[in-house]
Amino acid sequence: MNLCPLSPLLFEPLVRAALVEDLGRAGDLTTDAIVPPDLRATTVLAARQSGVVAGLDIAALAFRMLEPGIGLVVERPDGSPVEPGSVIATLSGSARALLTGERTALNFLCHLSGIATATAAVVSAISEYKAHIVCTRKTTPGLRALEKYAVRAGGGSNHRFGLDDAVLIKDNHVAIAGGILPALERARAAAGHMVKVELEVDTLAQLEEALAFGVDAVLLDNMTPDELRQAVAMVNGRALTEASGRVTAATAPAIAASGVDLISIGWLTHSAPALDIGLDYQS
Structure with a gap:
């Protein structure tokens, strides 16, 4: 390593x-x-x-x-x-x-x-699949750099380190902005050319709307393995796909088998x- x-x-x-x-x-x-x-x-x-x-x-x-x-x-x-x-x-x-x-x-x-x-x-549980395990911002206050280092020591990768190194539009952002399209438009207009934009989606309909606009990554939140497979097929390489939500070593293989690029897990650092x-x- x-x-x-x-x-x-x-x-x-x-x-x-x-x-x-x-x-x-x-x-x-x-x-x-x-x-x-x-x-x-x-x-x-x-x-x-x-x-x-x-x-x-x-x-x-x-x-x-x-x-x-x-x-x-x-x-x-x-x-x-x-x-x-x-x-x-x-x-x-x-x-x-x-x-x-x-x-x-x-x-x-x-x-x-x-x-x-x-x-x-x-x-180890998903070693036969292409997906990478990534951590989140759910870290102990003050210890984020150390805890994210520990994830790397365990063979995982890091998601964003803070609010300042990537745009991640979540459900509350969408609700306050008045929809996915205005949230994406404002984010893209404000983000620099080096900043990636990721959107969290809960449904395949939301995913379709995001893909029509164009995003760098999509966070597929709490989707079933079957929904994830459909989502990966819809994306078809146009964006990075990230699965999230109640992932364990037991459930991770089925999630990875869907073809997603990333699987993010908060409890790795907080619990x-x-x-x-x-x-x-x-x-």
Whole structure:
């Protein structure tokens, strides 16, 4: 997998804020009382269940913000599958930094690995079809860049990152504009030549109206597999087709079999369960 790493500029402020939240005004009372300041230790990040890793650089930064000299040897880089007991990475250095940064590091690593794991499961379920799994803007406030990175680590792709990188006309836009045609006309007139326009449709009649005007992509919302097949035939390559609505690993294959280009899933980022990963003391 050719997974481009996240720039630290995107996550350094988040890790710093998380550490400040945890350390409060007095620091780690437990560790500072028990562990000598010059004690060194070695720990491993180990998987407790099967999944896919994402967020190692972010976890490492949580330790290194406390002690820049913390050493990291990666065994399973982001995007790698793991089984229970798999060693993901070995950390060595200040015992105080390792203990104090543990929870912040694991909060990020377990959450992002959970997203990567959930994504990988759906990607695997539709592997025989051409459709790509994409995430949405249903992300944890402040963590969007990280969560969308985790989707990529799991083999998925990203939908738009925000309101400013594409036009997506949804049902409320259409209702307020007074119909599909005026909504499309206003959007196309305002959008720059580099901005794509996508329209959400609930029926094949709406799709026909959108195709008559011309759009870059259509979001086929909550359609049955049979309706999706009809929609793909109507589009006939004139626009990207995206299926959305209550998609799971179990329902995704039937949706992908319809021939759609994309399947968007919100729960990958807003509800994926964390992957159980622990920090184990070695010496």
